[in-house]
Amino acid sequence: MTASSHRRPDTTRSAPFFFLLPATLLFILFLALPIGYAVWLSFHKVHVHGLGLGTHARSEVWAGLANYADALTDRELLHGAMRVVGYGCIVVPVMLGLALLLAMMLDTERVRLAPFTRLAIFLPYAIPGVVAALLWGFLYLPDVSPFYYVLEKLNLPQPDLLDGGPLYLALSNIAVWGGTGFNMIVIYTSLQAIPAEVYEAAKLDGATPLQIALRIKIPMVAPSLVLTFFFSIIATLQVFSEPTTLKPLTNSVSTTWSPLMKVYRDAFGSGDLYAAAAEAVLIAIATLLLSFGVLRTASRRNRQEPTP
Structure with a gap:
């Protein structure tokens, strides 16, 4: 050799x-x-x-640990965390519910123009978050929004979506509008991977389309639902661009509306990089623990599947 x-x-x-x-x-x-x-x-x-x-x-x-102690006792940071929790309780279930519903509708044989429909639903996800927030922000303003013009002509009430409780719905609408398409594609891809023989066997057993959807499709796409739920939680905890973009349009959004906005203000507004770093580390730890808990719970449920 x-x-x-x-x-x-x-x-x-x-x-x-x-x-x-x-x-x-x-x-x-x-x-x-x-x-x-x-x-x-x-x-x-x-x-x-x-x-x-x-x-x-x-x-x-x-x-x-002085910076961490100050961050854990900071009322503005804690209030921002509570606002994000309320925001997430609206965004995550609505967005994933719509994504699952749209994916299952596109998976049916009767749907027409499926490629165009998938693209139309996914397209808002391709729009940057700042652009989407600006777009919806001007639609929320009574002076320039065409929706308020129609409501005025119809003598219907004109709610202020940028003040008080409706602000959560306004911010949630931006996230749902932009994120539903991505989650729908993930779930739809999992539905397409289910063998056709499974549906044929269910139809031979007399299963209705609703029973097939509830007892076959949803259980078989459960891993995709866990994955989209995992990504949605991370995106919710890191919400920043939507409230920051809407802040100049309303006084209801403070500079500490979300934890990341608090970090940004302390770092670049107050110039306290050390406190901002401690707050960022705590947010990262909270995200890691919550994500680990979701994945751990999902894996335990998969191991505890009932045996026939």
């Missing part, structure tokens, strides 16, 4: 690592390092000497 033949196995074994190297470098530079730097900032604070004047009047010192 030649020397070149001995080198080939080593090259083959190391080839996967060379393919993974670009992705690994990007992960380290743009994800791991920023996360590590944010964690490092969360354990520090600025100490002011004297009047805070001069070159060395401010120094960075170790703060321990």
Whole structure:
């Protein structure tokens, strides 16, 4: 055997690592390092000497868990978290319910123009969140909205969707309008993967279309429902662009309406990067724990399926 033949196995074994190297470098530079730097900032604070004047009047010192203690007792952050919970209680069930309903309707044999319908439902997801929020924001304004013009001509009540309780519905409508199409595609893809023999066997047993939908389709797309529920929870906890975009249009949206808006204000409005880093870390931990709980619950239910 030649020397070149001995080198080939080593090259083959190391080839996967060379393919993974670009992705690994990007992960380290743009994800791991920023996360590590944010964690490092969360354990520090600025100490002011004297009047805070001069070159060395401010120094960075170790703060321990002080920033986390302040964040956990911050009423604005807690109130923002409660608002996001109420927002999520509207968005997640409505969005996933509509996505499941639309996916099952498109999966029927009687539907016409299915490709065009799927594209029309999915299209709002392709619109950036800021653009969608601006679009709906102007539709919510009584002075420029065509809906309010029609309501005025019909002598119907004109609710203010940007004030008080209706604000939750207005924000939820933007999220549902934009996210239903993506979730529908995920569920519809799972429905298309169900073998046709399963439906034929159910029809031979006398199952109605409603029974097929409830007892066959929904249970078989349960993993997709868990996946979309998982993504929806993460998106809900990270809501930022919709209330931030609507803020100039109404006084009901404060700079701390959501936890991420609070982080943004502390970091770039107040200039307290250390408190903002601690708040961001707490939001990340809450998202991780909640996501882990959802996946753990779903896996337990799959293991506890009844045996025939």
